[in-house]
């Protein structure tokens with residue numbers, strides 16, 4: 652696939668079919684993640700792959716409790732919405748954590764996340780970057796539930812699955828880039 656076409660065609664997918672994503676496919680997505688650049692080549696990422704639906708549900712419920720308390724009204728509203736599921740009932744969720752002592756952990760983990768989203772799209776999967784999980788990931792119990800090592804901090808998650816047939820997410824329009832050519 653042409654690379655610009657791949658970038659433009661990737662969409663945040665929020666409706667997933669019931670089809671499960673295989674271990675091999677998830678491994679391929681993780682491999683794309685680790686080929687991201689990283690500051691000082693520290694590769695400071697740690698991935699928790701959550702296929703257990705009851706654990707996904709638990710994290711969604713716990714995160715929504717925190718979202719309801721948010722001073723940001725759209726976040727509080729989503730937290731209170733009984734139909735909102737943090738991971739949109741995805742087949743798998745990858746939680747991305749970074750080593751706290753690393754030079755640029757959150758930037759490196761963001762680069763890895765985008766690689767994984769593009770890889771997922773190239774394989775016909777849908778994915779969605781889930782930043783709303785971050786208040787939950789700050790809780791000590793998150794490390795326990797997700798097997799995150801003590802010296803790492805969870806940043807966000809990726810919901811992954813095959814898109815629900817017939818639902819094609821509309822591409823939000825892009826603003827004109829602000830560029831200074833020198």
Ligand SMILES: Cc1cc2nc3c(=O)[nH]c(=O)nc-3n(C[C@H](O)[C@H](O)[C@H](O)COP(=O)(O)O)c2cc1C
Nearest residue numbers: 661662663664665779780781782783784820822823
């Ligand atoms: C840092 C970050 C956090 C995001 N968090 C969420 C989220 O928690 N839930 C969600 O549905 N989408 C989330 N998104 C997806 C954005 O809403 C989406 O990328 C944006 O609307 C553009 O749509 P597109 O990805 O289809 O181009 C997040 C994206 C980024 C980059």
